[in-house]
Amino acid sequence: MMRLPFFEYHAPRTVEETATILAGAGPGAMLLAGGTDLLPNMKRRHQVPATLIGLRSVNELKKIENTRGLTLGAGLTLTEVVREPRVRDAYTGLWQAAVQVATPHLRNTGTLGGIPPAVGSVPVEPVGEAERSLKPGKPQMVPRLVPKQSPAAPD
Numbered sequence: 001m002m003r004l005p006f007f008e009y010h011a012p013r014t015v016e017e018t019a020t021i022l023a024g025a026g027p028g029a030m031l032l033a034g035g036t037d038l039l040p041n042m043k044r045r046h047q048v049p050a051t052l053i054g055l056r057s058v059n060e061l062k063k064i065e066n067t068r069g070l071t072l073g074a075g076l077t078l079t080e081v082v083r084e085p086r087v088r089d090a091y092t093g094l095w096q097a098a099v100q101v102a103t104p105h106l107r108n109t110g111t112l113g114g115i116p117p118a119v120g121s122v123p124v125e126p127v128g129e130a131e132r133s134l135k136p137g138k139p140q141m142v143p144r145l146v147p148k149q150s151p152a153a154p155d
């Protein structure tokens with residue numbers, strides 16, 4: 001059986017607290033959302049963060065709001081995205097991509113924010129001014145998304 005390596009764990013409740021812990025923990029820290037990608041990688045020792053910062057209790061990352069487009073929190077699971085009528089009706093490309101990721105079990109756990117930008121299958125891009133990265137080079141923290149080459153959804 002492959003075991004996880006030892007790590008320090010933090011469970012912040014706000015984005016601000018998360019940013020403070022991340023800034024203080026140094027380069028060995030990583031954010032943990034659903035863990036469907038990161039935890040197997042840790043078991044295989046492909047990634048060995050000294051510190052994990054769990055995002056599950058950060059409710060701010062679970063918001064869905066009508067804005068210029070639609071603001072989807074990075075902490076939403078793919079199942080929550082798929083079950084959102086505003087996504088299904090106005091962001092068909094996103095809905096179709098999200099519903100095809102892996103299996104229902106993985107979609108229940110895996111989040112929008114955890115999808116690696118280079119390989120993720122969700123065809124959305126961040127709206128510029130909403131960028132709110134917790135870590136340099138980690139733009140997937142951005143909670144506001146618009147579908148590629150599509151007009152903004154009506155409110």
Ligand SMILES: Cc1cc2nc3c(=O)[nH]c(=O)nc-3n(C[C@H](O)[C@H](O)[C@H](O)COP(=O)(O)OP(=O)(O)OC[C@H]3O[C@@H](n4cnc5c(N)ncnc54)[C@H](O)[C@@H]3O)c2cc1C
Pocket residue numbers: 030031032033034035036037038039055074075078100101102103106109110111112113114115116119120121122134138140141142
């Ligand atoms: C069998 C299997 C099939 C899969 N199929 C697909 C697929 O078809 N398409 C696809 O896109 N993916 C697929 N994946 C990959 C993965 O499950 C999904 O991308 C999932 O959405 C990852 O989300 P998570 O919350 O589990 O991320 P985690 O594993 O928690 O994190 C993944 C990475 O994202 C970072 N991260 C997490 N949340 C944030 C955040 N809010 N801000 C910044 N960084 C963050 C973590 O630090 C880590 O580097 C598959 C995985 C498995 C095991």
